Amino acid sequence: MDKIKIIIADDHPMMRSGVKSVLLADPQIEIIAEAKDGDEAFNLILKHQPDVALLDVEMPKITGLEVVRRIQSENVKTKVIFLTMYKAEDMFNEAMDSGAYGYVLKENAVEDVLESVKSVHQGKYYISPLISDYLVKRINTQNDLKSKTPSINDLTQTERKVLKLISLDKTTQQIADELFISYKTVENHRNNISKKLNLSGTHSLVKFAIKNREKL
Amino acid sequence: MDKIKIIIADDHPMMRSGVKSVLLADPQIEIIAEAKDGDEAFNLILKHQPDVALLDVEMPKITGLEVVRRIQSENVKTKVIFLTMYKAEDMFNEAMDSGAYGYVLKENAVEDVLESVKSVHQGKYYISPLISDYLVKRINTQNDLKSKTPSINDLTQTERKVLKLISLDKTTQQIADELFISYKTVENHRNNISKKLNLSGTHSLVKFAIKNREKL
DNA sequence: AGGGGGCTGAGTGTTTCCACCTATATAAAA
DNA sequence: TTTTATATAGGTGGAAACACTCAGCCCCCT
Numbered sequence: 417m418d419k420i421k422i423i424i425a426d427d428h429p430m431m432r433s434g435v436k437s438v439l440l441a442d443p444q445i446e447i448i449a450e451a452k453d454g455d456e457a458f459n460l461i462l463k464h465q466p467d468v469a470l471l472d473v474e475m476p477k478i479t480g481l482e483v484v485r486r487i488q489s490e491n492v493k494t495k496v497i498f499l500t501m502y503k504a505e506d507m508f509n510e511a512m513d514s515g516a517y518g519y520v521l522k523e524n525a526v527e528d529v530l531e532s533v534k535s536v537h538q539g540k541y542y543i544s545p546l547i548s549d550y551l552v553k554r555i556n557t558q559n560d561l562k563s564k565t566p567s568i569n570d571l572t573q574t575e576r577k578v579l580k581l582i583s584l585d586k587t588t589q590q591i592a593d594e595l596f597i598s599y600k601t602v603e604n605h606r607n608n609i610s611k612k613l614n615l616s617g618t619h620s621l622v623k624f625a626i627k628n629r630e631k632l
Numbered sequence: 633m634d635k636i637k638i639i640i641a642d643d644h645p646m647m648r649s650g651v652k653s654v655l656l657a658d659p660q661i662e663i664i665a666e667a668k669d670g671d672e673a674f675n676l677i678l679k680h681q682p683d684v685a686l687l688d689v690e691m692p693k694i695t696g697l698e699v700v701r702r703i704q705s706e707n708v709k710t711k712v713i714f715l716t717m718y719k720a721e722d723m724f725n726e727a728m729d730s731g732a733y734g735y736v737l738k739e740n741a742v743e744d745v746l747e748s749v750k751s752v753h754q755g756k757y758y759i760s761p762l763i764s765d766y767l768v769k770r771i772n773t774q775n776d777l778k779s780k781t782p783s784i785n786d787l788t789q790t791e792r793k794v795l796k797l798i799s800l801d802k803t804t805q806q807i808a809d810e811l812f813i814s815y816k817t818v819e820n821h822r823n824n825i826s827k828k829l830n831l832s833g834t835h836s837l838v839k840f841a842i843k844n845r846e847k848l
Numbered sequence: 849a850g851g852g853g854g855c856t857g858a859g860t861g862t863t864t865c866c867a868c869c870t871a872t873a874t875a876a877a878a
Numbered sequence: 879t880t881t882t883a884t885a886t887a888g889g890t891g892g893a894a895a896c897a898c899t900c901a902g903c904c905c906c907c908t
Contacts, residue, residue, distance in 0.1 A: 428717065428738040430745065434650025501644065522644040529646065572854065585835055587894070601856050607897070618864055618895060619801055619838045626839065788884065803864065816887050823867070824884095834865065834894055 419446040420537050423464060425457035425480070426472040426499070431522075435470060435499070438526045445533065454478025461487050461494050468533050473500040473507060484514040495536050499529070503547055518542040568631055570612050578605040583625035635662040636753050639680060641673035641696070642688040642715070647738070651686060651715070654742045661749065670694025677703050677710050684749055689716040689723060700730040711752050715745070719763055734758040784844060786828045794821040799841035 422445060426432050432450055439445045448464050451457035455477040461469055469487075471480040478486075484496045497518030498511050511519050517536040520528055521544040532542035571579065581591045588606065592599045610621055638661060642648050648666055655661045664680050667673035671693040677685055685703075687696040694702075700712045713734030714727050727735055733752040736744055737760040748758040787795065797807045804822065808815045822837060831837055 428647075429740070429742045430650040430654065430715075430738050431644075431647055432650065433653050433742055434644075434646040434648065437649050437653035438646065499646075522646050524645070526645045526649055574855065585833070585839060587834065589894085597855085598857055600858055603895080604856080604858095606895075610896080616896085617801060618803065619835065621895090622835050622838060623801060623842060626842065790885065805864085813885085814887050816889085817885070819865080819867095820886080820888095822865080826866080832866085837865090 420444055420468060420533060421446050421448050421464070421466040422468045422470060422533065423447070423449040423451065423457065423460050423466045424470040425451035425454070425460075425475065425483075427452055427475050428472075431472070434526075435529065438529055439533070442530055445530075452476075454480060454483045458483045458486055461492060462490060465492055466494055467537055469494050469496045470499050470529070470533070471496055473498050473502065473511065481510055481514050484511075484516055488515050495539075497532050497536055497542065508547055519547065520544050521546055568613075568628060571609060575605055575609050575612075578602060579609055579621075579625050580629075582606070582622060583629040585622075636660060636684060636749060637662055637664050637680070637682040638684045638686060638749065639663070639665040639667065639673065639676050639682045640686040641667035641670070641676075641691065641699075642686075643668055643691050644688075647688070650742075651745065654745055655749070658746060661746075668692075670696060670699045674699050674702055677708060678706060681708055682710055683753055685710050685712045686715050686745070686749070687712055689714050689718065689727065697726055697730050700727075700732055704731050711755075713748050713752055713758065724763055735763065736760050737762055787825060791821055791825050791828075794818060795825055795837075795841050796845075798822070798838060799845040801838075 422439065424432060424435050424439075424447060426435070429452070432452075436447060436450070439447055448466055449460045451460050453476040454471075457469065457471060457475070457480075458478060461483070469483075471483060473480040480496075480498055480500075487494055487496070495517040496515070497520060498516050499520050499522060500507070501522045503521065508519055518532045518541065520532050520542065524544050524546070528544065535542040568576070568579075577595065578591055581594060586594070588602045589599055592602045595602070606621060610616065613624060615621055615624060638655065640648060640651050640655075640663060642651070645668070648668075652663060652666070655663055664682055665676045667676050669692040670687075673685065673687060673691070673696075674694060677699070685699075687699060689696040696712075696714055696716075703710055703712070711733040712731070713736060714732050715736050715738060716723070717738045719737065724735055734748045734757065736748050736758065740760050740762070744760065751758040784792070784795075793811065794807055797810060802810070804818045805815055808818045811818070826832065826837055829840060831840060
């Protein structure tokens with residue numbers, strides 16, 4: 417049986433060392449490359465077409481999520497496992513929607529990583545037990561099909577631009593000046609954004625904007 | 633020459649593996665124990681009295697900073713190096729004030745960790761180059777002694793309570809109701825907090841509150 | 849030709865927040 | 879004991895944000 421070819425990507429060299437030392441202990445696995453950011457990871461995956469890619473979600477240049485989306489549109493058969501420290505539910509959901517096969521928490525035991533690689537290589541999914549309840553929740557929410565928690569994707573181009581500027585703590589007037597549009601127009605955009613995202617309250621828009629700044 | 637005795641502490645097993653695999657490569661170093669949280673780390677340091685302790689700043693139960701403070705009051709000669717992913721300036725300052733000998737970023741090369749251990753063992757300090765400008769800044773601000781960038785510690789008990797509630801996106805009226813005080817009083821607190829923290833602008837207080845929510 | 853969606857601008861009114869200021873009571877500190 | 883810090887509460891004025899409505903313009907699609 418052939419070895420499982422893997423590439424790993426994480427912006428922390430120390431973390432890469434850890435993953436390497438764990439995976440190398442298993443003779444069934446071969447690490448053929450490693451990357452320090454999403455850009456590098458994507459290129460290496462294209463070049464080597466490994467069986468499995470172990471990606472950190474947060475990386476410089478390109479996020480791990482974006483890497484998955486790209487390799488899918490490139491029609492590469494590499495299966496992706498996310499290795500992250502965040503239990504955040506929406507991040508998990510995004511990861512799963514993007515088409516990942518695994519979601520492993522860094523706080524989990526080292527054995528989990530080995531397990532996940534093997535499982536995913538066999539075509540199975542592998543989710544850290546600590547967040548398996550998110551999975552259940554997803555299944556339930558899929559049943560009442562039309563709910564669809566509102567997300568950034570529902571926003572138009574201009575609305576995103578405005579939201580982006582809000583996240584930078586600009587006032588409505590400043591945004592208006594910056595985009596060469598009227599104060600009132602910006603207010604309307606704010607209003608529409610709030611409605612689309614189902615937000616209310618003086619600061620909820622700002623909070624949301626800050627929280628999702630990178631995605632804009 | 634004796635080996636350098638080390639204990640390492642990090643809540644991510646994978647990261648511990650990484651550190652271990654790097655340090656074990658050097659015959660001069662001996663890892664005598666490892667911990668998964670601050671509590672464990674503190675006890676192991678007391679018990680083994682190692683030369684150097686490599687601590688993560690963020691750990692369950694007890695933070696790394698707290699561990700340093702404790703071992704100092706216990707009069708243990710172990711020197712502490714912080715290993716963290718955060719470049720946050722105030723965290724760095726806190727770390728240095730607590731009495732640490734090293735501050736190494738996880739994003740740095742693995743060689744840095746080795747270097748830091750050896751340097752610190754020789755009684756020297758070791759700070760990641762990426763944040764050395766913080767050091768310079770500290771020196772400068774020590775000269776004009778009274779400046780002291782304002783921080784949460786300047787706030788009174790009540791002000792913290794208010795700020796805590798602000799971080800939860802409560803409005804002034806809601807905070808007033810919750811604390812059984814007048815609307816105007818809360819407004820005064822907001823005002824005082826803003827002044828103490830040197831903030832201005834409609835949302836800066838909220839932003840600050842959210843950013844520092846955990847510390848309240 | 850019509851409808852829908854998106855961007856623009858405006859009107860009107862309310863709520864919330866910000867920045868000062870004054871003032872009293874109390875407890876701690878100098 | 880006087881001073882200082884803290885918590886409390888009120889007043890005024892203005893800035894910013896929120897909510898809702900209406901309307902013109904453009905573009906795309908059926």
